[in-house]
Amino acid sequence: MSHWSRRDVLRITAGAATATAIPIAVVGVASSGSSAAPAEAAVAPLTEAELEQSVTGRVMVCVHDARAGTVSLLQGNREKIIQDRQLVARLMRAAKA
Amino acid sequence: MSSHREAPETSKDPAADNTDVYAFVSPDRPDTITLIANFIPFEYPAGGPNFYEFDDDVLYSIYVDNNGDGVEDITYEFRFTTTITNDATFLYNVGPIASLDDPNFVRPQTASVTRNGEVIGDGIPLAPCNVGFRSTPNYPDLANSSIVELGDGSMFFAGQRLDGFFVDVGSVFDLATLRPIQNLHLIPSPAAPGVNGLRGFNVHSIALQIPIEHLTSDGSVPTDPLGANAVIGVYASASRQKGTFQDETQSYGEGPFTQVSRLGMPLVNEVFIPMSRKDEWNRSEPAGDSEFAQFTAMPELAVLLGALYPDVFPNLVAYDKDRADLLAIFLTGIPEGVVPGFQNNTGTTQADLIRLNVAIPPTENPNVLGLVAGDAAGFPNGRRVFDDVVTVELRAMAGLTIPLVDPTFTPDAPASLIEDGSDNNTTSYLSHFPYLDHPISGYDSIPPSSSGLPHSK
Numbered sequence: 001m002s003h004w005s006r007r008d009v010l011r012i013t014a015g016a017a018t019a020t021a022i023p024i025a026v027v028g029v030a031s032s033g034s035s036a037a038p039a040e041a042a043v044a045p046l047t048e049a050e051l052e053q054s055v056t057g058r059v060m061v062c063v064h065d066a067r068a069g070t071v072s073l074l075q076g077n078r079e080k081i082i083q084d085r086q087l088v089a090r091l092m093r094a095a096k097a
Numbered sequence: 098m099s100s101h102r103e104a105p106e107t108s109k110d111p112a113a114d115n116t117d118v119y120a121f122v123s124p125d126r127p128d129t130i131t132l133i134a135n136f137i138p139f140e141y142p143a144g145g146p147n148f149y150e151f152d153d154d155v156l157y158s159i160y161v162d163n164n165g166d167g168v169e170d171i172t173y174e175f176r177f178t179t180t181i182t183n184d185a186t187f188l189y190n191v192g193p194i195a196s197l198d199d200p201n202f203v204r205p206q207t208a209s210v211t212r213n214g215e216v217i218g219d220g221i222p223l224a225p226c227n228v229g230f231r232s233t234p235n236y237p238d239l240a241n242s243s244i245v246e247l248g249d250g251s252m253f254f255a256g257q258r259l260d261g262f263f264v265d266v267g268s269v270f271d272l273a274t275l276r277p278i279q280n281l282h283l284i285p286s287p288a289a290p291g292v293n294g295l296r297g298f299n300v301h302s303i304a305l306q307i308p309i310e311h312l313t314s315d316g317s318v319p320t321d322p323l324g325a326n327a328v329i330g331v332y333a334s335a336s337r338q339k340g341t342f343q344d345e346t347q348s349y350g351e352g353p354f355t356q357v358s359r360l361g362m363p364l365v366n367e368v369f370i371p372m373s374r375k376d377e378w379n380r381s382e383p384a385g386d387s388e389f390a391q392f393t394a395m396p397e398l399a400v401l402l403g404a405l406y407p408d409v410f411p412n413l414v415a416y417d418k419d420r421a422d423l424l425a426i427f428l429t430g431i432p433e434g435v436v437p438g439f440q441n442n443t444g445t446t447q448a449d450l451i452r453l454n455v456a457i458p459p460t461e462n463p464n465v466l467g468l469v470a471g472d473a474a475g476f477p478n479g480r481r482v483f484d485d486v487v488t489v490e491l492r493a494m495a496g497l498t499i500p501l502v503d504p505t506f507t508p509d510a511p512a513s514l515i516e517d518g519s520d521n522n523t524t525s526y527l528s529h530f531p532y533l534d535h536p537i538s539g540y541d542s543i544p545p546s547s548s549g550l551p552h553s554k
Contacts, residue, residue: 074338
């Protein structure tokens with residue numbers, strides 16, 4: 001008899017969709033740092049090591065106020081708030097695209 | 098009621114809806130304090146096949162403030178993990194559940210408990226809901242077997258219970274009708290006995306029985322009721338993670354937990370706080386309750402009593418001062434000198450907490466009306482499972498307690514008599530931990546009548 005936790009069942013059912021959907025935001029976050037984000041063209045792809053880390057967790061990105069340039073990053077039980085106008089610009093443009 | 102479906106947001110999130118909190122010196126173990134927090138209001142016992150359960154995604158907490166600043170000094174946190182043991186059935190159980198690890202139990206839950214961040218219990222199996230005599234035979238034995246001693250010496254129970262709270266919820270929210278005096282209501286009908294609207298419903302409880310010295314500020318067992326170290330303040334809460342994501346197949350949370358429901362004294366958010374601010378109140382901290390004190394100082398229900406029962410409460414209607422009696426009872430505790438030999442005051446910080454003077458021993462002859470009836474071991478000195486908090490609060494609201502702080506006021510005669518008419522004879526309790534009775538089974542539950550009561554016109 002199998003013993004699955006509820007969360008296990010949900011994750012199995014969700015398949016790879018979760019792992020691929022969220023790291024889109026992780027790419028921007030991981031490479032942008034805090035206040036001095038590089039230009040879009042200069043953003044390096046995640047390394048294999050970083051990808052290995054990112055698929056084990058999810059990051060939710062929330063832009064409450066684009067004018068303020070503040071991004072809230074939710075991961076695990078933590079919230080990190082960063083100030084990054086370029087990241088906000090990329091996210092907002094991507095959301096509208 | 099007392100905090101069942103009390104706010105717009107929590108009414109849509111029953112697993113995080115904190116319905117009642119109890120805090121009392123354990124009558125059969127007076128060296129301990131029992132703390133109980135209930136969740137999931139109005140559990141109709143037959144509500145299968147997905148019976149009620151704690152939510153894996155909710156952080157449940159019970160807090161104790163022992164130095165009067167309205168901020169918790171001791172935090173107990175509870176998380177639950179649900180497992181599916183049979184992926185081929187739609188049933189809650191595939192045969193009688195004879196023990197907590199019975200493989201017939203398809204959807205068991207376990208609990209983890211921390212105190213101030215330290216794990217004091219993990220993987221604790223919970224009893225199932227009470228389904229019926231075929232599925233959950235010997236339910237009391239099954240449920241009792243889930244009571245465990247935690248790593249710090251406290252006792253712990255979590256699971257389904259019969260709701261011990263009683264109130265005529267169908268009447269009081271029909272324009273504050275009190276059936277025993279509804280003949281005096283602005284829209285009158287013949288007086289009638291009250292109805293316990295929670296009769297026959299279950300709830301989910303988290304209960305702790307903790308040595309007194311684990312909760313006091315100095316680690317002592319106070320014996321002087323007038324000592325500052327004798328009073329603790331208690332509240333409970335439910336929290337969800339800040340971020341929730343819904344995709345095609347699942348939902349999940351990310352980020353820190355943020356409080357979505359809280360409860361100390363019964364009926365505070367339910368009755369004092371206006372609907373427009375109930376959700377805000379639920380998400381705020383008790384230490385900031387001065388922000389909401391105006392609603393206790395000038396309670397809407399007291400105004401309604403005067404308006405809906407014309408000429409019944411003339412002295413109450415004429416009273417235009419802030420209700421210092423209610424501010425003390427609900428937000429700071431009763432100071433020394435008001436009731437001889439008693440106090441449960443925690444200073445000047447206004448905070449919604451159940452304040453318990455742990456130096457007051459339990460009584461063998463409790464009065465359900467507690468302190469106002471001379472029983473200092475009862476509400477609002479803490480809250481026992483059987484205390485008639487609705488009647489106590491109704492009478493206080495009607496002005497009965499104003500003379501405690503303002504001797505110039507004479508209460509209207511009905512203030513000492515009014516009640517909603519429900520009573521604890523319509524529910525039952527245990528004489529031992531966890532004190533709330535075993536739940537009614539789904540098989541044995543009686544659905545509400547389709548015709549209802551005549552409205553006695």
